[in-house]
Amino acid sequence: MSQFVQNMFASISKKYDLLNDILSFGIHKKWRRKSVQLVSPNSNSRLLDIACGTGDFAFEFERYTSNIVGIDFCEEMLEIARQKANKRNSRVQFIQGDALNLPFEDASFDIVSIGFGIRNVDDVNKSISEMYRILKPGGKAVILEFGQPKNSLFRFVYNIYSKYIMPFIGNIFARSKEAYTYLPTTAGAFPCRNDFLDIARKSANFNNMEYYTLTFGIAYIYILEK
């Protein structure tokens, strides 16, 4: 499974950013910005962005702190992130590694983030317990992920969009109908709201957990405080 996910992201890495902009009408930028604001990093915050992909979540955090590591297991996605970092004189360090076995000591980060990554990992519980392990006491995990809209009419329209229009556009721009069928299908099935918080509760011993609804429930931000 993880090899399938790795290969899939490798195959769409060059078109990933473009497709994010097209398919979300640019709204993903607002979602990232809000996620960053909710954990209010300061200039001393040490931050790990897990499943960093092409780096956009890490770059959004860099407005506040320059002490950032991005980690992903797909070298092709990291290569795009590094090229973007060079162009913008970013100091984010991008390294290859697995969200399920983070190469960091316990209690070594103030903030960990994962944007649209947690539904792609093989073991969600293990991924959350790894985030907990590397956070300092009082540190925060911010998880941005798709879910399902609450309103049934909106959900119906969104399901049509993700089932038919996304694969069609993905095929035109990224030559990958498979990836842009997989991505919305997993989003449509991923536990959200309190169902996700229940998973987080079973995975680690966070003190506070809350969620925020984005754009009628297409996506959610989860904040977990250690």
Ligand SMILES: C[S@@+](CC[C@H](N)C(=O)[O-])C[C@H]1O[C@@H](n2cnc3c(N)ncnc32)[C@H](O)[C@@H]1O
């Ligand atoms: C949808 S992309 C999200 C990229 C980026 N965070 C963003 O907000 O655009 C998902 C990323 O998760 C990465 N990924 C999936 N499972 C992983 C794992 N076990 N360890 C590290 N990265 C993983 C993929 O390689 C891919 O780059």
